[in-house]
Amino acid sequence: MKKFQVITLFPDMFTGIFGNSMMWKAQNSGLVKLATIDLRQFGLGPRKQVDDTPYGGGDGMLLMVEPLWRAVEYAKSNDPDAKVLIMTPRGTTWHQALAREYADTEHGYIFVCGRYEGYDERIMKLVDGEISVGNYVLTGGELPAMTIVDSIVRLIPGVLGGAESAAIESFADGETLEYPQYTRPEEFQGECVPPVLLSGHHGDIARWRSEHSLKKS
Numbered sequence: 001m002k003k004f005q006v007i008t009l010f011p012d013m014f015t016g017i018f019g020n021s022m023m024w025k026a027q028n029s030g031l032v033k034l035a036t037i038d039l040r041q042f043g044l045g046p047r048k049q050v051d052d053t054p055y056g057g058g059d060g061m062l063l064m065v066e067p068l069w070r071a072v073e074y075a076k077s078n079d080p081d082a083k084v085l086i087m088t089p090r091g092t093t094w095h096q097a098l099a100r101e102y103a104d105t106e107h108g109y110i111f112v113c114g115r116y117e118g119y120d121e122r123i124m125k126l127v128d129g130e131i132s133v134g135n136y137v138l139t140g141g142e143l144p145a146m147t148i149v150d151s152i153v154r155l156i157p158g159v160l161g162g163a164e165s166a167a168i169e170s171f172a173d174g175e176t177l178e179y180p181q182y183t184r185p186e187e188f189q190g191e192c193v194p195p196v197l198l199s200g201h202h203g204d205i206a207r208w209r210s211e212h213s214l215k216k217s
Helices: 011-018 019-026 065-078 096-103 119-124 142-153 201-210
Strands: 002-008 034-037 083-093 109-112 129-132
Touching: 002 011, 002 065, 011 019, 011 034, 011 142, 019 034, 019 142, 034 065, 034 129, 034 142, 065 083, 065 109, 065 119, 083 119, 096 109, 096 142, 109 129, 109 142
Parallel strands: 002 034, 002 109, 083 109, 083 129
Antiparallel strands: none
16 A cells, blocks of 8 residues: 655645545555645644744745654654655656656655745755646645645556556657547537547557547647
8 A cells, every 4th residue: 555645734625635536446445545744733832833934034934844854754654665755846847757657666655745935945854856846836835746646646556447547648658648539429519529439440440549649749
């Protein structure tokens, strides 16, 4: 069973995605375990402080190293072999080949979700990898963490419905986008399903699909 733990100030954000559809199925089948860790529980003092102003001045607040450190240590106590990943715009850009690589590993993952203006750099001593989901800035690391967990879990054998589901979809070969697909009805508002897909001729269908797979730009 592969374990995914997410350290976040907003664990409620993950309730929907972790408790429904494919994620629920993956957990119910014993293939993965998904958990959130509330960073606030590791805050300092009676107010459970987790952020402070940056040395050297500047706008905004930074997540403090002590609460982050304690939260990561707690997550590691649950899964000592887990790799720690931090969500940051400066990280490696996430792509399908990485999702496959991460899905094929046996160890689990701990995701650290930043907030405010970032985090105290000293937490990086505990971090194994930095991940970005694109060249833009979000208000926190929760959405990137959701994206990455989703893209990994769906590639774990047994999670998707069919054995070939992950093999034929977009970016499976790193180069192409999946061909157009259709289902009933055969005709809708004057638009018809391509006749070749109704022919039952597997060779012709395979050629049509290959011709209509779009090269990644």
